Amino acid sequence: MKTVKVAILGLGTVGSGVYKLIQKRADVMEKTIGAQMEVKKILVRNMNKKREGVDASLLTDNWNDIIEDEEIQIVIEVMGGIEPAKTMILEALRAGKNVVSANKDLIAEEGHVLLATAEENHVDFLFEAAVAGAIPIIRPMKQCLAVNDISEVVGIVNGTTNYILTKMTEEGMDFSDALEKAQELGFAEADPTSDVEGLDAGRKVAIMASIAFHSRVVFPNVFTEGITKITAKDIEYAKEFDSVIKLLGVAHNTESGIEVGVYPMMIHKEHPLASVRDSFNAVFVHGDAADDAMFYGRGAGEFPTASAVMGDVIDVARNMAYGCNGRISCTCYKNLPVKDIGDVKNKFFIRMQVTNEPGVLAAVAEVFGNHKVSITRVVQEHTQPHQAELVIVTESVKEKYMKQALEELLALPSILEVSSIIREY
Amino acid sequence: MKTVKVAILGLGTVGSGVYKLIQKRADVMEKTIGAQMEVKKILVRNMNKKREGVDASLLTDNWNDIIEDEEIQIVIEVMGGIEPAKTMILEALRAGKNVVSANKDLIAEEGHVLLATAEENHVDFLFEAAVAGAIPIIRPMKQCLAVNDISEVVGIVNGTTNYILTKMTEEGMDFSDALEKAQELGFAEADPTSDVEGLDAGRKVAIMASIAFHSRVVFPNVFTEGITKITAKDIEYAKEFDSVIKLLGVAHNTESGIEVGVYPMMIHKEHPLASVRDSFNAVFVHGDAADDAMFYGRGAGEFPTASAVMGDVIDVARNMAYGCNGRISCTCYKNLPVKDIGDVKNKFFIRMQVTNEPGVLAAVAEVFGNHKVSITRVVQEHTQPHQAELVIVTESVKEKYMKQALEELLALPSILEVSSIIREY
Structure with a gap:
């Protein structure tokens, strides 16, 4: 019977969950991937820490024990942070190992580098767990x-x-x-x-x-x-x-x-x-x-996150069985600009404290009008004898115009405070 | 440049949606699957029907034009019903063609036969659209x-x-x-x-x-x-x-x-x-x-269902590019019994019309008690001078006991009608 050998980098909450799930599903793994699955090494920082239920002989604090072990075909990176995770993932991919990662910090910054390296080396780099935990997305x-x-x-x-x-x-x-x-x-x-x-x-x-x-x-x-x-x-x-x-x-x-x-x-x-x-x-x-x-x-937690990691690990193992690792890699084939927040349009809810006198609403409306902000809703509440709470809801407008309008509003003597600005979906 | 050639069986709502999506996405298909996609044949019952926007030269009412065409690698079955869909799918799979189907009637009855045939022939049989339309499940x-x-x-x-x-x-x-x-x-x-x-x-x-x-x-x-x-x-x-x-x-x-x-x-x-x-x-x-x-x-509709069909078609094409068709087939490796409905446990909401006299609730409660049905909630409403509406909510109980209790209840002279029986989640 064949055995797929994996290494886990990091034995925190998610790493423990992954380790436990591999043990728990040992009896059905052959039905799922056509092979047994074995954790061959676990990379930890502290070899002396007591770790309940984990076979101590698997632990190592030496990355070379993993990267140089040709039997290890899947590296599961669940330690988080940019370094040393990035270097280890790149080395693993270059050594022809498939990598599964839950590392959102790293992928949100360097995902393209990791995916390109995976592609060059015809291996999988999967990261379902990096977004929204257990949720398939x-x-x-x-x-x-x-x-x-x-x-x-x-x-x-x-x-x-x-x-x-x-x-x-x-x-x-x-x-x-x-x-x-x-x-x-x-x-x-x-x-x-x-x-x-x-x-x-x-x-x-x-x-x-x-x-x-x-x-x-x-x-x-x-x-x-x-x-x-x-x-x-x-x-x-x-x-x-x-x-x-x-x-x-x-x-x-x-x-x-x-x-x-x-x-x-x-x-x-x-x-x-x-x-x-x-x-x-x-x-x-x-x-x-x-x-x-x-x-x-x-979106988080030991087993939900480990569920997503293992979904990827099982996919890698199925690809191994069919010799098709790397079949779905980077799907970014466009190069679209990302807009500055100032040019993004949103609707706004603005709550402010104003002096309670005639003409305040007209002055506020004029400022908004001057900056292309259309108003869809106004609610005014008398909170104190000489003070009122004014709530304005706007139509969709570029953020930069709203920002300008707010600056001008704050200069009006009748505006005592802008208490909240919340966007509307 | 490579081209993946497909045939569509049926040009109803879903078939039209699939055809249109393939045209609409022609410009990005190569980025998605590494090849162009071409509809080579469309099987229809009525060759004379006017079909807006469809290249008439693709239409055929002869299954042999498709099954004998070795260039067609993916058959998309969106005609529904048991036959002739079943025979055509089986013939396509045996001819080494991959099949994508949205046919819930057929799959809910014969899915295991179709999957086993796909497996024997090392091709894909995928059917994401058969359950809940566009929703990935x-x-x-x-x-x-x-x-x-x-x-x-x-x-x-x-x-x-x-x-x-x-x-x-x-x-x-x-x-x-x-x-x-x-x-x-x-x-x-x-x-x-x-x-x-x-x-x-x-x-x-x-x-x-x-x-x-x-x-x-x-x-x-x-x-x-x-x-x-x-x-x-x-x-x-x-x-x-x-x-x-x-x-x-x-x-x-x-x-x-x-x-x-x-x-x-x-x-x-x-x-x-x-x-x-x-x-x-x-x-x-x-x-x-x-x-x-x-x-x-x-869960339904032309483009939502076609979206799910095309998700499968794209997956098949990616498998073709990597030579790994059939990588995920039937996952039914257990043989568990399915319980008779009588042995399934549910909570029940029962609404009945009863005579408005002392002792009715006691009589009802006794009948339930005799049949192992525990009551968690009782609401009684006087609807007419001599009549009341009695609502009973039960704990979880086997359906067969509830059925027996209801039969006995209906025999009580004080029970005028059992108006509704609704299960509680």
């Missing part, structure tokens, strides 16, 4: 939807922020309490910056946009804005407008270039993304043939 | 989720009935008005039996269960119950219970066998399937590693 876009001209990909691709926004929406918590609760439950890290500022989501949306639009989008192309400024008051207005606030990774393929960003948005409650709750993720795709589609599931 | 289950032990697949896989139930829920329509509206809009056929009685959904759930559980389930194994008896009153109760009524195709892999059925169910409004509206479809899957996942999109 890369393979569906590269294969099932391959005939489509995809114009839009919008995702809730960060579970931490979706959990926080769900708590704020359903339990009236404010941001800091919801964040604290997420940290207690292990959904948020001690330093939550990468999640709450939209950086994590930004990396994922760069990868998805590249695949959807057949043109390379890298993380530095992605405008990101987080959820730290969202208040209970904004959540209330969203409800009033039959919407919810979600942190969305948004990518559009327009005639003038690719638009890509991450920001909190008000989205109508009937949109399928609106009902994605707690730490779940979902990716919504619009194709010219398939129309709307959405993929929903767990 | 077969490839995600066979590949992305391949490491999972899938215990549950539940789907809204019939757009017509989901449209009807949405209208009943959101606009208070009754069944016959909603059906009429669906027929006006072309969502329902003149004879809606296959949709409203759950037969169409039953075929799809048989195919999905086979793939999810690695064990053959055929359409005759599937218990089906339609939505014709659902009333506005039932919809109201569902709302009261924070639920909606959906026609669900349900498949569970239990220790005592596979449970598979199609029936209307009350499902809690927070479940992701509950927010699938109008004619959209969705399939919810639970795997031991991936946890919950859901796939949402268009």
Whole structure:
């Protein structure tokens, strides 16, 4: 009986999950890939750390034990970070080994280099787990939807922020309490910056946009804005407008270039993304043939992420059985420009505190009008004797015009504060 | 430059969509599959029918023109029905041609025969379009989720009935008005039996269960119950219970066998399937590693179905380029029993009209108790001076016990009518 031998780089949460799944499925692996699967080596930093349930003889802290072992045909990179992951993946690919990776940071920056190297060496480089955890999204876009001209990909691709926004929406918590609760439950890290500022989501949306639009989008192309400024008051207005606030990774393929960003948005409650709750993720795709589609599931966690990694590993093993590794590689055959955020069009919800006197609305409307901003909705609420809260919802307008209008608004004596600016989906 | 030559069997809605997509994507096909794609023949029944936009020289009503043409490497079967589709597919596979099919009727009955023939002849037989139209579901289950032990697949896989139930829920329509509206809009056929009685959904759930559980389930194994008896009153109760009524195709892999059925169910409004509206479809899957996942999109229509067909055709062409056709074939390597519906456990909502006198509830409760049915909820409403509506919700119980209890209930003089029996998810 044949045996496919693999190495795992990194034995953190995901690495452990992968190791356990390979053991757990040993009895059906032959039915699945026509061979047994064996973990031959696991690369760790600390050889002395106690690791429950792992055969200690597999551990090594020496990369040469793996790269020089010709029996190892699949390298599973689940250590994260740019280096040494990048060097190891490139060396593995050049040595004719297939690589499966869950490393969104690296792929969002250097995916094209890794894919090109895989192609040159006729091996697979797969990374389904790098976007939205367990949710099948890369393979569906590269294969099932391959005939489509995809114009839009919008995702809730960060579970931490979706959990926080769900708590704020359903339990009236404010941001800091919801964040604290997420940290207690292990959904948020001690330093939550990468999640709450939209950086994590930004990396994922760069990868998805590249695949959807057949043109390379890298993380530095992605405008990101987080959820730290969202208040209970904004959540209330969203409800009033039959919407919810979600942190969305948004990518559009327009005639003038690719638009890509991450920001909190008000989205109508009937949109399928609106009902994605707690730490779940979902990716919504619009194709010219398939129309709307959405993929929903767990975006993180030991076994969900390991599920996606193993889906790739099994695919590589099936390719090995048929001698067709590398059959689907880079699909970026276009070279489309990525638009500056200033040229991206969005609708805006703007909440501000104004003095309560005649003519304020007229002055505000004039400023917007001067900067090509059309207003679709105005709500004014008297909050104090001489003060009112003014909410303006705009039509779709280029971000740079909105920015100019806001600067001018802030100079008006009747505008006491611009409390929130939230985009509308 | 290489050219992949295909034949299309049937030029109805889906066939036309496939033909148009191949023309529309001619400019990017080489980037996608490394070759051009050409429709060499189209099999039609009526050569004299006028067909807008189709090159008439491609049409034939002679199967021999296709089966004997060695240049045709992919046969796309989109004519539907058991025969002559079955014979043609088998002949094509035996002639070494790859086959892509959207034929759920045939695959739900004879899928194993077709897959075995494909395997013997080292060619592909793919059928993503046969289940839930444009929604990627077969490839995600066979590949992305391949490491999972899938215990549950539940789907809204019939757009017509989901449209009807949405209208009943959101606009208070009754069944016959909603059906009429669906027929006006072309969502329902003149004879809606296959949709409203759950037969169409039953075929799809048989195919999905086979793939999810690695064990053959055929359409005759599937218990089906339609939505014709659902009333506005039932919809109201569902709302009261924070639920909606959906026609669900349900498949569970239990220790005592596979449970598979199609029936209307009350499902809690927070479940992701509950927010699938109008004619959209969705399939919810639970795997031991991936946890919950859901796939949402268009379940029917010219281009959505053609999108799924073309995803398969492109996959076949990529396999041809690498000489690996047949790399993923039948994945049914188990032989699990399918349970009789009587042994399947469900929770029930029972609405009945009873005489309004002391002791009725006690009598009803006794009958349920005698048949191992536990009650979790009772709602009684006085509808007329001497009559009341009694709603009982039960715990999970084997269908056969519920059936016995209902027979005994109907014999009680105080039970005037059992108005509805709806399962709860």
